[in-house]
Amino acid sequence: MPQRILVLFAHPAYRRSRANAALRDVARQVEGVTLHDLYDAYPDFLIDVEQEQALLLRHDVIVFQHPIYWYSCPAILKEWQDLVLEHGFAYGHAGTALAGKSMLSAVTAGGTETAYGPEGLNRHGLADFLRPFEATARLCRMRWLEPFFVHGTHLLDADALARQAAAYRRRLEALRDAATAALPEEG
């Protein structure tokens, strides 16, 4: 049975972002993927917790797709975590609703891979900055998948962008078509 993928997309103005617009298009096109644009669904930030939880229950793989803002996610995705991942639902003794599902971070960063290297401006790699998400997945008893990175979006030309989009498409399709057991346990 194909895995049902939910892409939680968070970009406050994706039309001004080439990389995120391209990845968003991919997520919209791949069959079996539900694209959920948080800024579009909740322009007032009034997240409907019941609805979001029901949506999570209907999917097997949860993707956080967003640009890196201040070494983390855009505000609405944080608000989403604060409200939707409730005690008793997502974590805690009785909070097993997400157990066994998988989580993937698909993020874009303006800085290059060098900038996110030990000698670079940011000192740490993107994977390090995603530790809070990794910990969240673990607390919710979810599998943390190898993140999907797009580095250096400011410098990507059209060809490189198309290659990244194709890679993202392959990644989503592979996740969809993989049997649950075959999903990599760790990144």
Next chain:
Amino acid sequence: MEGGFLAQAFVYLAAAVLAVPVAQRLGLGSVLGYLLAGVAIGPFGLRLAGDAEAALHVAEFGVVMMLFLVGLELQPARLWALRGPVLGAGGLQVGLTAAAVAGIGLLLGFDWHMAVAAGLILAMSSTAIALQILTERGLLRTAGGETAFAVLLFQDVAVIPILTVLPLLALAPAAGEAAAQAHAHGWIDTLPPWGQALAVAGAVTGVVVGGRLLTRPAFRLIAGTQLREIFTASALLLVVGITLLMQAVGLSPALGAFLAGVVLADSEFRHELEGDIEPFKGLLLGLFFLSVGAGIDFAQVAAAPLAVAGLVLLLVAVKAAVLVGMGLAARRPRPEILLTAMLLSQGGEFAFVLLAFAVQNGVLPQAEAGLMVSVVALSMATTPLLMLAYGRLAERLSAHDLPPEPDAIEPQGSVVIAGFGRFGQIVGRLLLAHGHAVTVLDHDMETIESLRRFGFRVFYGDASRLDLLQAAGAAEAAVIVVATDAPETTDRIVGTARRHFPQAQVLARARDRSHAYALTEAGAHLVVRETFGSALETGVEALRRLGLPAYEAERAGRLFRRHDLRTMQRLAPMRGDDTRYSLAVREASAQLLRVLERDRERARRATDEGWDTAGLVAEARQRADRHEAVASDAAGSAPGGDGREPEP
């Protein structure tokens, strides 16, 4: 069949009513329908039309009205914005075409005076035909359509200098004077030349100054009477008056009307005037095409069929070739070039006026002028046929062509706001501040007066009229906001907008809940109850003053709003059934209590205790016992502190 006026009116109207729908159905367009109907009732058809020339004379008034309307569309600012294409494309088209036609005339052995005159006259294209086709096919906003419009506009203006230049080309001044004498029809001819010049200048100044200073207060007064037919009558009176004035001083009435139109283009009455004149223009233009059809002299054509056919083809080919050359030089996409070339390849209605003028002034002999009238009329009939071919050709061309440039779309979707009272003004201010083109319709003179002082583009008129909405650009608008006060008016406008402007999102102001249902049924895309937002805001402020923290009060208000909107949607189908409806309403308010309670509970847990309740601490300890190594790492960060990281 001569008959009286009514019999003639019957013949013309019947021909139009029978032929035009058939032509439309066959995909020939209305212009060709009129022309064919004209031929059918003309002296070479059923001989039903009386004096086609007299009819043409009446119908030329349709062209005057059309130019008045074109003028109304062109505020000085828009005219300025179009200056590039108008002067560039228009100037080139007229110049090159005139030169090409004159060159051919010289090759055919005509005198250079005549050749130049013919060139200038035949460079004109038919505004009536081209605009009609563009509107009918919805091509006015495409890049090709805009170029065609710019060229036509230049031609309309170019008529003035051409009228001035033509007399200088007179073959024999004596003949010209004789003609002028023969056509002397007013006191103006008795004046000395300087007096005539003075009269002309006076008339033009009169139109401009009078338009600015006199017509506005006059229209304001008339609008105040709320009598629609009097407003229509005064609009007609204005156009007829200008025509008479222009004729009296020997200027083109069409030009005077154009001038009057431009003068009134940024007045608040623009759309109401357009709406009033439009039907008359439509009828008279129809009559114009009919009489052109009836007036084609098939005797002359029959005498030299090949020569006439050759001249028609030559004219169309030359005019199209000039436009194709210009298009290729400007590297426009090929389908666009094809459109402008075919659209502007005919002779224009101004040619008839200019030809008559040229004969009067002894520039062209009667015989040649008559031949040219037939050629121009026949060339007009070729355009609808060419446009039939255009559809297929354009498809094939764009398949071969490089990816076509997107049509020039206006950068922002335009907005029409109907009703600009307390409600519409707030909508309008937000949209204007965001840089959108907003056209506003209101029927209250006082509102309009005060708002125009703040720089709003507000127009006078009853927004429930279809023609007025059309004139305000509703057919191109992305959004129509119906913000009128009276529910019946709002219902009418929403219905009209949904039927006739399917491309627009219709946002409507509802008096109350039941009106909101009615508007949703009428097809409005979004319905907003007029007092809902501000009442809710007041409620939130009241909650705050009762001690609820600002953030929680705000959330309560927004949850209330979401719940209320969803309930409205859910209850819509039960509206007719009183018992079910009231039950459902009661159920919904109980539900609202639960929603708000649940949100309060959630907020309390998340902020006060969610993360470090005793149960959670115990859970963490249990797990820590199981994984001792991890537990010893996590000992320093035991739950508490910021409380958000109870490490497993």
